Amino acid sequence: MMFAVGIIAVFVAMILVLIRLFSGPTLYDRVLAVNSFGVHTVLLIGLIGFLTDRPDFLDIALLYALINFVGTIAILKFFRYRAIGDKLHIKDEAET
């Protein structure tokens, strides 16, 4: 039963973070909201796994945590350097 309370709390937190996601003035508010939403999803998957007595949900939660982190870093890298890959090949073409 206590898991249900936890799940409701995480749901409320997700909605609040979503509001921040849509209203966030700067890009980095949105990246922060997405990252926070991902962490909430990890919690949600863990709690639902415990609610329905299915321990294999925790593997999904672990995977989601990994991908959430990589996604956040990829978004930041893209907006920071305008390219995820390395831009060396562009420079070489410009020089030749």
Next chain:
Amino acid sequence: MSQLDTLLEVLSWFFILSGAFFVVIGAVGTLRFPDFWSRLHAASVTESAGVLLVFAGLCIQAGFTLITVKIIIIGIFLFITGPTSTHAIANAALVTGLRPKEVKGFAGVEPEPLTKNPADPAEPE
């Protein structure tokens, strides 16, 4: 249920409830704080306190099984990547020019700039 079981049950409920409380408080902080930098702090409250408390509660519920090991692994991973991603976001924001607003100090006086202007002569003590 023996004495110990009820104690463990209540303890895990306490952890899960306080973890849920911190998660909601962090989300409310992320929503209501004035500028990006304070929201950054609020968001990392959920990532550190909320996650750890909820996972501690789940660990107690699961007892000494493989599930607890998995939860601990997730907890360690989130504990490492939480501050790292927060730092990455803050660094990206700072580098591209999003500066915290210079608010007046308590005495209502504009705080002196971070980097001393080399041209200024040193104020006499």
